Amino acid sequence: MSSLYGSFATLQPHQQWSAVFAGLCLAIILRLVIRYLIILNHIKALPNIATLYQPWLKYQHARSDLIAFPSLLSSTPAYETSSPSTAQYISLRPHLFHKPLHMQRYIGFDVFGKTLLSTQTGDEHKRHWSVVRRCFSDRQMASVWEAMRWSLNTFISEEVDQGEKVVVEDVREALIRVTLLVIGRKGFGKDFPWKMSETEGNDIPFEESLYVVEQSVLLQIILPAWVMRLLPLHRLQPFWRARKAFLAHLEHMYLDKRSELQTSGAASSTEEEKAPTDLLGALVHSQLGVEQEARLQGGNEKVAGLTKSEIIGNMCDAGHETSGHTLGFAVAYLALYPQWQEEVYREIVSACGDEQPTYKDMHKLPLTLAVCLETLRLRDIVSTIMKEAIDDVFVPYTTWDAEGNITTRTHLVKKGSLFVIDSSATSINPHAWGLDSMEFNPRRHLGNMPPFVSFSLGARQCLGKRFAEVEMTSIVSGLCKNFKVYPVKSHEQESWEEMRARMIDSATEQISFQPGKFAVRLEIR
Numbered sequence: 001m002s003s004l005y006g007s008f009a010t011l012q013p014h015q016q017w018s019a020v021f022a023g024l025c026l027a028i029i030l031r032l033v034i035r036y037l038i039i040l041n042h043i044k045a046l047p048n049i050a051t052l053y054q055p056w057l058k059y060q061h062a063r064s065d066l067i068a069f070p071s072l073l074s075s076t077p078a079y080e081t082s083s084p085s086t087a088q089y090i091s092l093r094p095h096l097f098h099k100p101l102h103m104q105r106y107i108g109f110d111v112f113g114k115t116l117l118s119t120q121t122g123d124e125h126k127r128h129w130s131v132v133r134r135c136f137s138d139r140q141m142a143s144v145w146e147a148m149r150w151s152l153n154t155f156i157s158e159e160v161d162q163g164e165k166v167v168v169e170d171v172r173e174a175l176i177r178v179t180l181l182v183i184g185r186k187g188f189g190k191d192f193p194w195k196m197s198e199t200e201g202n203d204i205p206f207e208e209s210l211y212v213v214e215q216s217v218l219l220q221i222i223l224p225a226w227v228m229r230l231l232p233l234h235r236l237q238p239f240w241r242a243r244k245a246f247l248a249h250l251e252h253m254y255l256d257k258r259s260e261l262q263t264s265g266a267a268s269s270t271e272e273e274k275a276p277t278d279l280l281g282a283l284v285h286s287q288l289g290v291e292q293e294a295r296l297q298g299g300n301e302k303v304a305g306l307t308k309s310e311i312i313g314n315m316c317d318a319g320h321e322t323s324g325h326t327l328g329f330a331v332a333y334l335a336l337y338p339q340w341q342e343e344v345y346r347e348i349v350s351a352c353g354d355e356q357p358t359y360k361d362m363h364k365l366p367l368t369l370a371v372c373l374e375t376l377r378l379r380d381i382v383s384t385i386m387k388e389a390i391d392d393v394f395v396p397y398t399t400w401d402a403e404g405n406i407t408t409r410t411h412l413v414k415k416g417s418l419f420v421i422d423s424s425a426t427s428i429n430p431h432a433w434g435l436d437s438m439e440f441n442p443r444r445h446l447g448n449m450p451p452f453v454s455f456s457l458g459a460r461q462c463l464g465k466r467f468a469e470v471e472m473t474s475i476v477s478g479l480c481k482n483f484k485v486y487p488v489k490s491h492e493q494e495s496w497e498e499m500r501a502r503m504i505d506s507a508t509e510q511i512s513f514q515p516g517k518f519a520v521r522l523e524i525r
Contacts, residue, residue, distance in 0.1 A: 055383070055425035056082065065429065066397035066411060076417040079395075082425035084432045084450035086397055090387055090419060091458035094121040097387040099460075100418060105386070108221035112247065113313020116463060131290055131305045132314055132463060134275070135282040141470045143277040144186050145359035148474035151181040156482075158194045160522055167488055169519045171331050175475075176324035180211060182471065187315065188253060189278035204245040206253075212242035214321055250312045257284045283311050321514075322381045323471050328515040330375040330476060332503040333440050335487040335520045336496070340442060344368050344480040345525075357477040362470065365477055370442035372472035376454040377427040378440060379504070381513050385421040385456055389413050398431065406431065424513075426453050481525075488519040 065083040184192035228240040290305035351364035506516040
C-alpha cells in the first residue's frame with residue numbers, strides 16, 4: 001500500500017488529477033455493472049428478447065407474455081406485456097401505476113397547453129375532468145354523427161359524383177380531409193373548404209394553419225418554438241408560421257366564444273341543452289359553469305376549472321388524424337373482405353330500410369361498429385401505453401410450453417420500473433383472442449371477449465372513445481349503405497395476398513400508426 005501511495009506521490013499534479021478521475025470513472029462503471037448484474041438476477045425468470053417488427057413474434061419466441069429489458073444506465077428494468085389481463089390489472093390500479101409524465105411523449109402533448117391526457121391521476125386530473133367531461137353528452141354525440149355525414153357528403157360531391165364507378169386514388173389523404181372537415185365544424189364551429197389554400201405570407205387562415213400543424217406534428221412536438229423560429233432552414237419556416245397563426249387564431253376564438261356566451265346569457269345556464277354543439281364552445285360553456293358554481297359556493301372563480309392555455313391545450317388534443325388513419329385501414333379491410341361489406345349493408349337495411357342511418361340508429365348497428373373495433377384491434381393506431389410503478393407490486397403473467405400448456409405466474413415489479421402495455425401485441429395475442437387472432441373477423445366483438453386495450457382501460461380510458469366510435473360508425477355505415485368498395489390493383493398480375501400486403505402491411509408509424517397510399521373503386525349501389 002505504501003509503495004502504491006509512493007508511486008502516486010511521484011506523479012505530477014495534473015497526472016494525479018487524471019489518476020483520481022480515472023479511478024472515479026472505474027468505480028462508477030463497476031457500480032453500474034454490479035447493479036446491472038443484480039437486475040439480471042432479479043429478472044432471470046423472464047425473457048428479454050427485443051424485436052421491432054411483428055409485435056407478437058418476440059412473445060411467441062419467449063413463450064411468455066411478459067418480457068423484461070435491463071439497462072446499464074437504470075436502477076430498474078423496463079417491462080413489456082402482451083397480456084390483456086395484465087394490461088387490465090395495471091390499468092385498474094392507478095394508485096400503483098402512474099403515467100411517466102417526465103417522458104417526451106407526454107411532454108409533447110402539452111406543446112399548445114396542458115391537457116387532460118398529460119395529467120396525473122389525482123387533483124389535477126379531476127380539475128381537467130370536471131370541465132372536459134361535460135362536452136361528451138349524448139346531444140353532442142348526435143351532432144358528431146351529423147357532422148360526419150355532412151363531411152362524407154362533401155367528399156362524395158367533390159370526389160365521387162363523376163359517374164357510377166369512381167376511383168379514389170389516395171384513401172388515407174381523402175379520409176384525413178373528411179375528418180378534418182368534421183373537426184372544423186364539430187371542434188371549432190367552422191366549415192372548412194374541401195381543398196386547402198397555400199398562403200405564402202403570415203396571414204394564414206385558421207383551417208390552413210391547423211392542417212399544416214397537424215401535417216408537421218412530429219416536428220411541432222420535438223422542436224421548441226424558438227428553435228423553429230431561429231433556425232435558418234427554409235423547410236421549417238412554413239411550420240413555424242403555421243404554428244404561430246394557429247395559436248393566435250385559437251386565442252382569438254376562445255376569447256370571442258367566451259364573450260359571446262357571456263353576452264347572450266348562455267354562460268349563466270348550466271343546462272346541457274344550452275351548451276354549443278362545437279367542442280370549443282362546449283368547453284368554454286363548461287368552464288363558465290364551473291366558475292359560476294365556484295361563485296355560488298363562495299370560492300375563487302379565478303382559479304376554478306381550467307386556464308385559457310389549458311382549454312386551448314385540450315382542444316388541440318382533439319386531433320382528427322387518428323380517426324382518419326383508422327378509417328383508412330377500415331376501408332382497406334372492407335375492400336379486401338367484401339363479405340363483411342355485404343353483412344354490414346344487410347344490417348343497415350334491416351335497421352333503417354331505405355332511409356340513411358342516423359345517430360338514433362347507432363344502437364341497431366353493432367356489426368358496423370364491430371368493423372371499426374376489429375380494424376383497431378389489428379391495426380392499433382397507438383402501439384404502446386406507458387406506466388411507471390410507484391411502489392413494489394406483484395404482477396401476474398403467463399408462460400406456455402411447446403404444446404401450448406399455460407402456466408400462470410407472478411413477478412415482483414420494483415418501484416420506479418417502466419411498464420409498457422404493448423397494445424399491438426396485446427390485441428393479437430392468440431392465447432386471448434384465439435388461434436385465428438390474425439384474421440379479420442368483426443363478429444368477435446359481438447360476444448364475450450378479452451379486455452380491449454385500444455382505448456386504454458380503467459379510470460384513464462380515452463375520453464374521446466365515444467366520439468371516435470360515433471365518427472367511425474357514421475362514415476362506415478354511410479359508405480356501405482350507398483357504395484360497394486373494391487380494391488384497385490397496382491398491376492394486372494397482382495394477387496390478393498400482394499394487395500393485402502400493400503394496403504395493410506405497408507403501414508408506417510409516425511407518432512401514430514398510419515396506412516400507406518392505396519386506391520379503391522367506389523361503385524354506387
